[in-house]
Amino acid sequence: MNFWPMKFISVLICFAMTVCGCAGLNSKSTEHVRASDFIIPLNVSEVLKRPETGVIEYFENRREDFEILGRYLLENEKVFQTRPVILQQDYSIENIQDPEIQQIAQTLFREGIVKRISSLNDAPSKSIDFLFDAEDNLYQQGITYLSLPEMAKGDPSKFSYVNDYKNLGGGWYYYVFHYDKLKNEDEFRNLAWAQISDKERSTLTTPKEKAKVILESGKNVGYWMDDRKLDVVVSVQFDTEMNGLLGPITMFFDPMTKDLIGGNLRF
Template sequence: MKSKGTEHAEASDFIIPLNVSEVLKRPETEVIKYFQNRREDFDILGSYLLENERVFQTRPVILQQDYAIEKIQDPDIQQFAQTLFQEGIVKRISSLNDDPSKSIDFLFDAEDNLYRQGITYLSLPEMAKGDPSKFSYVNDYKNLGGGWYYYVFHYDKLKNEDEFRSLAWTKISEKERSTLTTPKEKAIVTLESGKNVGNWIDDRKLDVVISVQFDTEINGLLGPITMFFDPMTKDLIGGNPRF
């Protein structure tokens, strides 16, 4: 059931690195300059969100244009949050206080299944390490001091990724397809560690696997549909349980 060499395949054999600077709508220098010019206000707004989480009654706290800003009780801080959205640069603000783990995220731009770009505050430096088991998902942080970072997260391309989308699509029942919110061509294809496979179909254990993920209307209840494939033989080798 095992293919020769698959167990020890290297991640670099399958990845086509993305030049993320070519797809960003806002250059890194522009985002950092915008933050540095307003850094004190970012600090004040971020601290307010972390300290007043209960006021918003959601975890994480999420602010968007015309959403939840009115819950900010300090008029100056509320005005700054409104200004960020009115200027059209920041798309979403979120925060989560799990002291000592605290984070604030100012999302500047994103493209589904391709990249996320923004400014974040992380109370613990180790939070900027990302997930080393996701080989084709790049977490790139630039330290701006004081716990603040500029970041770009992006997916590298994979060889034959459309073929893996098609293979996964054939495994989804008509009933399951009716719940999908991800079209076939937008499924997330990731190269990752075999340790991430929840349920193996057979006894093969691979160091590197291809995952294909489809979001559904009931993600919050059961989670997304995720399938894992042998990157060499392209066999379906497992999936993640949906609870």
């Protein structure tokens, strides 16, 4: 009896199973990964220079001043001719036309606790931000007013960017925003850096080691270089002198294969 046909069929079956198995692994490695597999959570309390209790206590002691100044900025946005309105110790305070309110702003900055004040009135969406402290690409800490509660939800598509709010009543919140670290994030910085031309590098305001590395939804990719359409991607962002006009340089990578898979258009 000739067993060759049976042997040949068996080989074909094994080959088919092997191919299917490999395809499944490849699909899992690129399209069905979990964000938590790549994130190293940051203990933000270890990096804050001002403890939460101290920031909230300062706000509660000065709550009336915060409310008076914030209300003035929202109601007089046109006076400042910028959107958002931005105040710093040596910037734009002189545009406040009410002497008493100008004194409140000067006092807040002179005490050295509040670093920057900003507001944006897009009624019904209104916000006032009192920034207490920040470290580039690591965290921001402060007190904010939000006219709509849903504004405190943050951006769910940025998996490694944490928005933590504590409700202080009356639309006021204590907040800390921070970036969790990613596994192999320096490798992604190096990969992105290699894609930037010498001419583009001359315009960067972000050094390579400070490039922002974020794990985010593939829905945020502006354009794709192939047809992967990943659910989870790694973005690397460099700020430039032309941010205001063209936006930052942003590249997206496959978190498993580390292939460059897309970017965002700069207009």
